[in-house]
Amino acid sequence: MAFYKDEKLALFIDGTNLYAAARGLGLEIDFRKLIQEFRKRGRLLRANYYTTIAETDEHNPVRPLVDWLSYNGFNTIVKNAREYTDRDGRRRFRGSMDIEMATDMLELAPSLDHLVLFSGNGDFRRAVEAVKAKGVRVTVISSVKSQPQVIADELRREADAFIDLDEMAELIARPRKEDEQDRHPQENDYDE
Numbered sequence: 080m081a082f083y084k085d086e087k088l089a090l091f092i093d094g095t096n097l098y099a100a101a102r103g104l105g106l107e108i109d110f111r112k113l114i115q116e117f118r119k120r121g122r123l124l125r126a127n128y129y130t131t132i133a134e135t136d137e138h139n140p141v142r143p144l145v146d147w148l149s150y151n152g153f154n155t156i157v158k159n160a161r162e163y164t165d166r167d168g169r170r171r172f173r174g175s176m177d178i179e180m181a182t183d184m185l186e187l188a189p190s191l192d193h194l195v196l197f198s199g200n201g202d203f204r205r206a207v208e209a210v211k212a213k214g215v216r217v218t219v220i221s222s223v224k225s226q227p228q229v230i231a232d233e234l235r236r237e238a239d240a241f242i243d244l245d246e247m248a249e250l251i252a253r254p255r256k257e258d259e260q261d262r263h264p265q266e267n268d269y270d271e
Contacts, residue, residue, distance in 0.1 A: 106255065
């Protein structure tokens with residue numbers, strides 16, 4: 080899909096879904112590179128990152144990322160995950176940002192020319208259809224190449240364009256492990 084320098088665009092990132100797609104491809108997303116890439120492609124109005132966080136006493140690896148994103152050009156939308164006990168007595172967490180994402184997509188659509196959705200969740204098919212009805216082009220970024228595949232066919236069909244995350248790896252991800260033979264271990268790039 081073509082991006083135009085003068086178009087107003089926004090990113091809607093389903094954090095959990097993007098993480099699953101990237102992990103399935105053996106990628107680690109570099110959010111600094113990601114936002115820079117889309118700033119080059121148009122007038123980036125918003126870069127929204129959605130995730131749930133479990134409120135526990137234990138260290139949560141998502142929290143440092145969310146903090147870094149908040150200070151580096153991303154609008155972070157966070158909700159507490161709900162805790163429950165499964166039938167085997169194990170403590171589990173559940174949370175969804177689907178309603179928040181769909182609502183924000185529809186609210187921002189009148190100000191946009193192009194919406195980029197980083198998610199493969201088929202529940203967004205109707206929201207994408209509604210955004211398109213407002214005259215906004217929609218690109219979905221997810222993966223058919225990841226194991227397991229994380230893009231719902233109905234979402235892929237509804238989008239104006241689909242970009243496989245694997246095809247964007249050089250632009251928005253850190254080098255893959257096999258590409259890092261000469262790279263030395265570094266501290267967390269998000270500590271600032």
